[in-house]
Amino acid sequence: MFSKLFLLFTLIPIMELYTLVEVGSVIGVGSTILIVILTGVIGAWLARMEGFNTMLKVRESLAQGKVPADEMVEGLLILVAGLLLLTPGFITDCMGIVLLAPFTRKPFARMLRKQFNESVKVQGAGSFGSANSAGFTYYTWHSSGGRKAPGDGPLSVQDLEARLRGETSQEPRKAVVIDCDPIEDKDNGSR
Template sequence: MLALFVLLPLIEIALFVLVGGWLGLWPTLGLVVLAAVAGMALVRNQGFAALRDLQRSAQGMGDPARPLAHGALIVLAGFLLLLPGFFTDLLALPLLVPPLRRLILRQLAARVVVASATVRTTRRWPGPGADIIDGEATEIPPEAPPLPRNRPSGWTNPPE
C-alpha cells in the first residue's frame, strides 16, 4: 500500500512532464481540466442511473447487490477523476463504461467466496394464502384516561 502512495504521484508527475513537453503548458492544463469536467459529468449521469436501478431493485424486492456494486465503482471512478493527473483518469475510464464495469464486476465476483448465507422463508396461512405477520399488541382498556390534547407530546422540548 505504501508503494501505491509513492508510485502514484511519481507516475503522475512523469506523465505531466511528458505530455507537457509534447503539448505545452496550457494545452496540458486544459486537457486535465477538460478530462475532470467531462469525467464528473459522466459520473453524475451514471450515478443517477445506478441510483434509479437501486430504487427499482428495492421497490421490486430484488437483490440490491448489482446496483450497489455498480454505484461503488462509479464512486471510485469519481474519486479517481478528482485526483489531478492522466494516469488516474486512465484508471477511471473503464469504470465509466457499463460493459467494462460489468466485466470488472464479473471478474471480482469470481474471486469472492460466500462463507454462509441465511434464507428466511415465510409460512403461508392454510387458506386464502395470506402471509403470517408476527407482532405484538397491547390492549388499552376502555377505562384508561383519554390522551391529553393541545399539549406538548413529550417528544420535543417545550419552548422556553
C-alpha cells in the first residue's frame, strides 16, 4: 500500500511537471496554461453532466426496486474522473477523460464491482427462527411481547406519509429492548 501511495503522490506529479515543461517548450507557456485551465473547466462541466445522468439512473433503479450498485460504482468513477480533470496536467486529464467517457467507464465499473465482490466474503449469519442461529426478539415500548397489536404490521404509503407529516396519534417509541438467545459454542459445547 505504501508503494502505491508513494507512486501516486511522487511519481505522477513528477511526470506531470515534466510533461507540462515539454509541452510548454513546444507550444508556449501561455498556450499550455490556457489548455490546462480549459481542460479543468470542461472536465468539471462534463463530470457534472455525467453525474446528473448517473443520479437519474440511480433514482430510476430505486423506483423499480432494484439495488443501484452499478450506478453507484459509476458515480464513484465519475467523481474520481472529475478530480483528475481538475488536477492540472495532461496525464491526469487523459486518465480523467478515460474514466468519464461512458464507453470506457462501464468496463472499469464492472471490473471494480467484480473485484469488490470477490474481496468481500459474506458470512452467513443465519436467519430469524433458524435452529442454528441466535434468536432475536425486538420489543418496543408499544409492542406487546410479540403479540400483534392493532395497527402493527407493514405500513401503507398513506400511513407512512401521515407519520412523516406528524399526523399520527401514536406516541413516539421511547424504549427498545432486544432479547437475545445465547448461541452454543460448537468447540466446547458450553453456552
